[in-house]
Amino acid sequence: MTLPDHQEAAPQGVEAQYRQALDQGRFLIQHCAACDRAVFYPRMICPHCGAGSLSWVAPDGRGTVYSTTVVRRKPDAGGDYNVALVDLQEGVRLMSRVEGVPPEAVSIGMAVRAQVAQQDGHGLVVFVPCKEAQ
Template identity: 45%
Template sequence: MQCVNLHKGARRTFDVTELHGAEPEGGGPNPFPTPGAEYRHRLARGEFALPACGDCERVHYPPRVLCPYCGATALSWRQLSGLGTVYSASVLVPREGESYCVALIDLDEGPRLMSNVVGVSPSGVEIGDRVRVVIAEAGDEMVPMFRQERR
């Protein structure tokens, strides 16, 4: 299947079957049908990594087949430090169960993602707090959550 990339006025044609995520370790065909599938596979292995563009060198989230900044297709997976800063935080109070914190985290490598801050009272999370990723089980998959760094 052929696709045309019109990102920022650049017209490039490429084969979509080649664009199912960043190049796998060791080269060869990528066994994952989507970049999201590879992301989840890496989390299941305890690895916190995201695609990085080979052209503009920016890391992006969520994983995609094209760089959202420059439209390039030359992507590779980059292991992240797991450190970030709380950009925004909300306490959710369900009818049943305990309250929890949902936060937007600005990763040191650039992307912003939504996650939970765990291991602390939900009301104890403040904008500007430094956090570190912990990969935790949620249902039947592994997800990135965050813990506050010591103050």
């Protein structure tokens, strides 16, 4: 069934669980009991070994910026911001942004920590520089 352009399908299954946790301020990833590996983005089966034994876990949250770029916008459109790929210690990579520093100050190798921010009533994962690592 195709929905009209103005309607969006409500997330179902594991994605709905992930988003619900974020909306409640909790960042969760999945862990596979069969191969002992972390999984992100949420899935029904493990992409590493094919097992269906995935459970939700709270990651440590510490990570390292793998890649970053600055998106340029006019000040009246909110100004510049960065987009970063961050590798979590658990071995998964997320696309997000680093907050709390100018976009140009985000660098490859920067130590960061995940936190859940609220935007338009929904939670999203953002990163902040780790103070203890700088």
